[in-house]
Amino acid sequence: MKTLKTNSLLLTVLFLLTMTASVLAQDAKPKASPAMAATGKVGKATLTINYSSPSVKGRTIWGELVPYNKAWRAGANEATTFITDKDIMVEGKMLKAGKYSLFAVPSEKEWQIIFNSQTGQWGTTRQGANFDxxxxVLTVTVMPKKSAKMYESLTYDINAKGFSLLWENLEIPVAIK
Incomplete structure (x- = not known):
């Protein structure tokens, strides 16, 4: 009788261990807005943009999910970061080498792109974009345009002319030299 109870207890423990290992071994559900990075060269400068990439998921993005005329973290989750290893000219204005938080103020006709020296913060608070x-350090004005294709997920593209924010049916190019 005692042996039967011991065997039952051992089988129960073995079963629980097997189930726990099985649950832990399953792939975690992908994040709704996964962390992404875009890296590239503009002239001699290496640029890196670290951001979280939300998806459209059938929502109206511009003017609704991302309101017009309010600062936005230019991604999801943590504030988007922009890193340059060399001094650069952004839309004709000097930006020193360094790491910055990148924010945007979208509107239907023009956007403000904001480079802020405060980094490492969560992207929003209840009051809106989380930056002082x-x-x-620098604010530039750029013109949005219709993108060549639909982008389900927010994407940053760095090329020889600068970078572009691409999401839904919109492209926001930022010229860099």
Missing amino acids: PANT
């Missing part, structure tokens, strides 16, 4: 305007 006193730490803004």
